[in-house]
Amino acid sequence: MNMLTLIFILIGGAICLLFGFFAVGSVKERKSRASAVCVAACLFFALLWLGGLLLFSVFGYILVAVTILAAVFGALFFSPLGTSEPLRIGAIESRVDERDIMFAREEYQPGSEKHEQYYAMRPEYRDIDDRIRSLPEFLAPGGRFYDEEKSRYIGAVFKTIRDMTTRVDGTVHGNRAELDASDATGIVKNLAMKLGASEVGTALLNPMHVYSHVGRGPEPWGAPIENTHKYAIAFTIEMDYFAVNTAPQMPTTEESAIQYLNAASISVALARFIRTLGYPARAHISDSNYQIMLPPVAHDAGLGELGRIGYLISPKYGARIRLGAVTTDLPLVPNRPITFGVQDFCKKCLKCAVNCPSGAIPEGNKTLVRGVEKWLLDVVKCIHYWRVAGTDCGICMKVCPFSHPPTFVHNLVRTGIQRSSFARTVSVWGDDLFYGK
Ligand code: SF4
Ligand code: SF4
Structure with missing residues (x-):
């Protein structure tokens, strides 16, 4: 031979x-x-x-x-060919009011005090929101994929999370442990992974990522949010690949609920642990006790890039993740934002936009939103479809090419995507x- x-x-x-x-x-x-x-x-x-x-x-x-x-x-x-520029973030000049987010607006029932107060402040949303509220509620009979048994079970999971919303903060231990920032970072990251996180990162908390006023949860509606913590610990939890593949049917919503619950218990335990070290710490959990916007914080913590889909794409699990976070004054070494080709790939891909049943994901260019150049998801259209489906849809997450499992071949492709515009x-x-x- x-x-x-x-x-x-x-x-x-x-x-x-x-x-x-x-x-x-x-x-x-x-x-x-x-x-x-x-x-x-x-x-x-x-x-x-x-x-x-x-x-x-x-x-x-x-x-x-x-x-x-x-x-x-x-x-x-x-080979390193072409560039995929990072997300362009300028000076963010204002904070988002949590009362304006769609999940909060869905809760303002006609006839209630909140309804009156909110639409006096934002009359432009009244008709759109009344139309959405007239559709069957999320998980309620009437939704296209309604399943009585699963809806009851998922509802119970969300109620359990709601019970945890009063345990996100607490007394800080009097004896402060003197910890070097690098050791502290290692300890909290390790603990988050042990508790079940898939990826963990740390960031300096950008005050512009803190909501300005309470819109949901047990704290007084409309109260100004004062979170002055210097750091954030953000983490992802991988969602089950097969469950996500059933989107927009009920098993994907069941998986979302389970991972929101896991994210809540990881954050609550992590925050409590940090308080025992003598430092303030607050967990930010679903349903709803977020004081911060999780996707930009997770981006700052180096956990992924914001894609056309409108939320975070992790380099390992793609869009198939749920996020969790704790903010704290425990000194930490922050990670840096990462780029792995998402901005350029999303320009060429459009798969989520083409497959979105409500047309909520833009097929065109990015928009400048509060200093960030990004693809802007039309949340009204998205939530409208959730109400029609009776689930949290998830088709965009299912079809996103980054959501393939991290196997040898998919990782090989990801390496190419990160390096080369040809790839x-x-x-x-x-x-x-x-x-x-
Ligand atoms: S969840 Fe469904 S409706 Fe919402 S943006 Fe994704 S594909 Fe569109
Ligand atoms: S489906 Fe394509 S365009 Fe949409 S977020 Fe994923 S990679 Fe980007």
């Missing part, structure tokens, strides 16, 4: 092995289209290489050409080919 033949065998073997791995992974992910395309590609390349090696005089030129193409493709895919273009086509548009 000469050297050339050996090189052909190695390259051909590597290509077939890669498609073989991908096929097995796709079977495990229960993606029949991807499995079928992988098997077809694996067979095609195996036959091409076999034919080339056995009948070099007939297939030789094709084989040499394909080998060169494969080598060039690999080089372009993994980002090819991966958008590839995702359509393997998983459909």
